Amino acid sequence: MQKMAATPPRFDQQFRNQFRQLLEWRRDVRRFDTRPLPDGLVDELLDIANLSPSVGLSQPWRFIMVDDVERRAQVTADFEQCNRAALEQFSGARAARYASLKLAGLREAPVQIATFVDVNPDQGHGLGQTTMPETLHYSSVLAIYSLWLAARTHGVGLGWVSILNPGVVKGICEVPDHWQFIAYLCLGYPLEEHTEPELQLSGWETRRSLGNKVIRR
Template sequence: MNDSGRGADMPPGFSDDFRDALDRLFVWRRDVRHFRTDPVDPAVLDRLLATACLAPSVGLSEPWRFVRVEAPARRAAVRADFARCNADALAARTGAEAARYAALKLAGLDRAPHHVAVFCDADPAQGRGLGRRTMPQTTTWSAVMAIHTFWLAATAAGLGVGWVSILDPARVAAILEAEPGWNFLAYLCVGHPETPADSPELERQGWERRNPARRAWIMR
């Protein structure tokens, strides 16, 4: 028996205090765009990436591929691609909505001390295809689960994560010399948030609001 009186193979018990803290973690997990520039302890970042790999995956395929982007030239190339894509997105809007879009802070690329790109190996040998024959996209969903696991773990460690999606996947894959068969999913900015918040920035800026109707469950 271990010190808690439970057998070594018994699942842990989770207290009410733990569940309350977990609920707060979900609330405080935000898409961060304003970062301090001081770096994260390398051991902490390594631990968070290891935690991300505890995510569930179809057939135990573990299709996620995390790439830490450290080279200034590569970061600058990704930043330039964001600028191009963001300009195109702005040009597609008109009137007041264009002005509102232009005022949004949509990325923390310039200040976040760490950049992590996430790819998915769409057809990994690991897992031997289990669960993917009729729904091959489950490898992508598995990799997204790893991103979310990383995000929650980073929030629990007092760090912020911002998901930059205004990028061209093919160009980013070329910039980072991704392996053939790797599909680009996310470019994450990671660091200490300037001002943690328990509400989405887009909501605070009046771009969009949460929809209470999405909390309804449909019964069939």
């Protein structure tokens, strides 16, 4: 017998305003306070992330808690090498500006999570993946975003470090071959709070209105 549907919640205008405020205050944090997060908070945040939508209900996200000091040092070393290589693609004033950016909080963030996608998950039965297998990756990114927003509600910042060699991080974390690296996440209390993206504050880029990002056919 099909289970009766629960009565859905009703979200009022105050909640909708607060939700928009949450999105406005979500930042990609690079400057962290080193103090630890409360016991159990990370587990609570990951439990919320696990509510994210996924193709075929496959839940392909895999979170590796990187607590070991040596493994963290190896990730930091890889970031520094990749960052030097990335700098070479710029020249002149843009290169100087890139060099001035703080692009990771790897030395300060108390919590570090390497996120992977299991491209052969033991659930979902392949539903929705035949023509677009990359939907597994998209599902994992949605889980990261859910984690990001949930962290913000606790005053916790999240920084997504993408200047890394996926193969190196995969080796550091010793994960199965069929897992693919998605993101390296730093979590902690931010030292600074801004409604504007740090890259905008630094003059790297400006957030633009929708403009021609919405096209009607």
